[in-house]
Amino acid sequence: MRRLLRSVLGGATAALAVIACTSPATPASAADAPYDVLVFSKTAGFRHDSIAVGTQAIRDLGAANNFTVTATEDAAAFTTGNLAQYEVVVFLNTTGDVLNASQQTAFESYIGSGRGYVGVHAAADTEYGWSFYGNLVGAYFASHPAIQQANVKVENRGHAATAHLPQTWTRTDEWYNYQTNARSTARVLTTLDESSYSGGGMGADHPHSWCKTYNGGRAFYTGGGHTQASYAEPAFRAHLLGGIRYAAGRTKADCRPETGYxxxxxxxxxxxxxxxxxxxxxxxxxxxxxxxxxxxxxxxxxxxxxxxxxxxxxxxxxxxxxxxxxxxxxxxxxxxxxxxxxxxxxxxxxxxxxxxxxxxxxxxxxxxxxxxxxxxxxxxxxxxxxxxxxxxxxxxxxxxxxxxxxxxxxxxxxxxxxxxxxxxxxxxxxxxxxxLGGTPPPGGNATVQAEAFSSAGGVSAFGKPGANGGQTLGYIDPGDWAAYNGVDLTGVTSFRARVVSGGPGGTIQIRTGSTTGPLLGSVAVPNTGSWTTFADVTTTLSGVPSGAQNLYLTFTGSGGGLFDVDEFTLVKGTGGGTSGTGPIRGLAGKCLDVRSGATADGTQIQLYTCNGSAAQTWTVTPNSTVRALGKCLDVSGGGSADGTKIQLWTCNGTGAQNWSAQADGTLRNPQSGKCLDVSGNNSADSTPVHLWTCTGAANQKWILP
Structure with a gap:
């Protein structure tokens, strides 16, 4: 049954159309397969006088580019049945709390079905108490100066929303400051040059528009669109059109977060x-x-x-x-x-x-x-x-x-x-x-993307947001298998896999030579809570041969659609650094803890009495990630200031989630050059940890598993 559902949940699949090369200011979209857009502009706070002209501009874009537009301010439109007819929902200058709990649930399901979201300007000033929406839009509004001219720096000119723009786009609008930097979770398309106007509050890296995948769907946000005049600008209209087409799946883009290039x-x-x-x-x-x-x-x-x-x-x-x-x-x-x-x-x-x-x-x-x-x-x-x-x-x-x-x-x-x-x-x-640095030493642990098999039976790669590399080994049923040829097993003592399951779960068996070859070990994979909630499972291995071997993963369980495997690590008894799974102990012998065991992005990380719970079970990969509850230890917004929040966040491969254990016992974030620190050197339960200049003090010393 899950094989049938996968094609529905994996996202909207549109037929590709051959589109003629167009002038820079007008992206090609007349040949797009037709689709339907819902424009939602309900306000519970400040109301923009540009809503009417913005709605008409989107209607005009639809008439010229093969999509229909339905405009509403009635939140009752947010039902599962009604939303199903639209490929994209545009939040056009919405403000405040605009949806009730059941409407929010319907919208979450809509995004989870692979559909699209476009947020325009004050869409970031909406639903502050709804964490799903905050993650979808990418950042919440903080403040703004007076309307004025500014330079927009176009960072990514490969996206349909920005391909037509010059490297510096000068225009007049109301320029938002945001509470956090969207760069750690989204692909930033444009930034604001704060030296070109007055009132910027985010410094040298001030994202202004971005795109991302989230929970199976696609999202595009632009900070432009406050003024009525915006919607008469050809370049802004093309910017908006490109975002709508991306959200609708009519044009593709790499919207993974990107830093360090x-x-x-x-x-x-x-x-x-x-x-x-x-x-x-x-x-x-x-x-x-x-x-x-x-x-x-x-x-x-x-x-x-x-x-x-x-x-x-x-x-x-x-x-x-x-x-x-x-x-x-x-x-x-x-x-x-x-x-x-x-x-x-x-x-x-x-x-x-x-x-x-x-x-x-x-x-x-x-x-x-x-x-x-x-x-x-x-x-x-x-x-x-x-x-x-x-x-x-x-x-x-x-x-x-x-x-x-x-x-x-x-x-x-x-x-x-x-x-x-x-x-x-x-x-x-x-x-x-x-x-990426030099090749790991021969004695180091080896991590393999599970979908990169040499041969397989019954399984295939499946694209999934949150997966390292963007794909998992999916469609796993009892009796299926995957082989990986020429894997060096010298010194390997244990096996660790990153898995995800909204199904019955099952067992991974690790073998050599064939699907019925010697069994080195096996590990149970539980239902992790959903098909987007990742977790790590670990087992020791025995009788492991040395040298290059053909490694086989075989899968057992009851029913169908057991689980997915994102990647697996062959952990060596020596040369593997500090890799392991278990508690991370710090000040006063207490443990690094995910507050309340919550899994929402942004959950505070704290110090707490050790209790052996999943909220204190961390998987440490040397000079890489530190994970719990299927997510990563993260520096909020990729910041570097003393006191920056340390949180749980969906793993995204950015420098904000890279940690390196030091010889003095500290755990350092190389991107910022600063350390994981217990706030105020306070050992009381629930004391938050944060980023701080490395001092080597007791409140920065950690014992890793």
Whole structure:
């Protein structure tokens, strides 16, 4: 039964339409499959006089772009049955508490079914007591100065809401300050330049619009839209249209949070060299291919372990690729012969089309097709290189997982952008990289994404918000299995898995050689509370052979749809650092505790008498996350100020959730350079912990499991 439900709950799946390249100010959407939008503008506080013109502007956009608009201020529209007819609900300058408890429940179910939300301006001044809504909108309103002109810095120009904008967008509006920074949970699209106006209160990083996935649905928020004049601005209308199309699933985007990247190209070609014929034009911080076959390559540096992201767009049936892992050369064929190409051309054979490692491994075509925007629209690649493993993400969805086994090649080396030939017109923007450091030592623990199996029976990858890498190993029924070839088991003593289950749960068996090979251990997987609530399970292993082995996970249980596996870690008896699961003990021998055992994002972390509860059971991954109740220890808003709140939050891979145990017993957040600290050196139960300058004092000393 769950296999049937998955296709419904996984999100709205729209047919892709080929859309012609359009002028920069008007995103292409006339060919979108038709859809329906509900505009909701009820107010229980301040009422904006722009609501009527804003509603009419959305009606106009719908008439021109193939969606219908229903406008209401009646909260009675928020029933499960009524909401089901809409792909998107727009909260247009709502204020205060506008929905009752049953209406809130209906809306939560609506988002959980894979639908979309758009928040405009005062949507952030709405429903302060409803944590689901706060997480969905991304940040709550705090204050604003007078209406004035300001510069909006466009950080992401690969999203339909911002692709048409210049890097600096100057306009007049009312500029909100927010209570928290949305960057830790959303992909920030634009920020405000506080030096360009008076009254900014968030400093150098002041998000203004963003997108995110949440609880199975999609959300877009813009801080613009206070004034009536806003809705007559072509650029603002296109901004709003792009957000609506994203929320409706008519255009795809990578809306995962993003921090720590360094620009290789964002207008400047310093460090780049052209090899071979042809070239790239460079205008509006956009590279566009001309002639060829040549290669624009980043000659300033080679890279080993990294996440490379870039935005690309084809004008029509065009051809290009991103090359990695090649040695320095002025001959573009050197990259072909010695490196690997991730292809951009959706019309070729499977092993040489968009997302393929050209001639080596096809992308997952179904996943690729579901994630791909058509010619004329921008797409985003992430190429994640870890040693000799390459994972390819298209608009946030993993579509390929390739391991280099050719000793004559390597994924380490230079990167480059191909100009394929005359008539193959492909553009690139915002090429950026995050270096991940060296390869872990051979004696270290090994974490494997469960969906990256070598072979399997009955299971498949399933896209899921909250999963590390965006996918889980899903559709697990009794008798199913997954194999992982060539896994080094030397020194492995235990097995830890991140799992999620809204079903009956079951058991993971760990074997070698085959599905009936020697049983090294087994671990029970409980119902974790829902299909979006992750938890960790751990078991010891025995009789583990040394060296590279073919590892098998086999699954048992009763019924169907047992559980999903996000990732698993093979924990080694030595060389594994401080990895483990159990209590974290601090001041006065008391434990790090999730207040009231709550799982809501933003729950305060505190000191409390040790009691062995799940609220005090933490899984520590060295130089990475600290997890409890399926979520992560998080620095609120990615802040660095002394006293910043430490909270529980959905794991998102940002620096706000990275922790490193130090030799002096402190637990440090490398992004801020500060330590986990018991407030006021107070050992009383319920004393909150927060971020503080590292002092090495007793209230910063922790004993990890």
């Amino acid at each position: 360094t620009a290789l190209y964002n207008g400047s070609t310093t460090g780049w060299s052209q090899a071979g014929p042809g070239n790239f034009t460079n205008a509006d911080a956009t590279l566009t291919s001309v002639g060829g076959m040549g290669l624009l390559w980043y000659s300033a540096k080679q890279f080993t372990n990294y996440s490379l992201k870039l935005d690309w767009r084809m004008a029509g049936d065009d051809n290009s690729g991103v090359f990695i892992g090649f040695p320095p050369s002025s001959d573009p064929w050197s990259a072909v012969d010695n490196g690997y190409e991730v292809q951009i051309d959706a019309t070729d054979a499977a092993d040489r089309t968009t997302g393929a490692v050209y001639t080596f491994k096809s992308a997952d075509i179904a996943a690729r097709d579901a994630a791909l925007n058509p010619p004329g629209e921008w797409n985003t690649y992430e190429l994640l290189v870890e040693g000799e493993r390459l994972q390819v993400f298209l608009n946030g969805t993993k579509i390929n997982d390739f391991t280099n086994t050719d000793p004559a090649r390597s994924l380490a080396g230079h990167i480059g952008l191909q100009n394929h030939g005359t008539g193959d017109d492909v553009s690139f923007r915002n090429v950026r990289i995050k270096e």
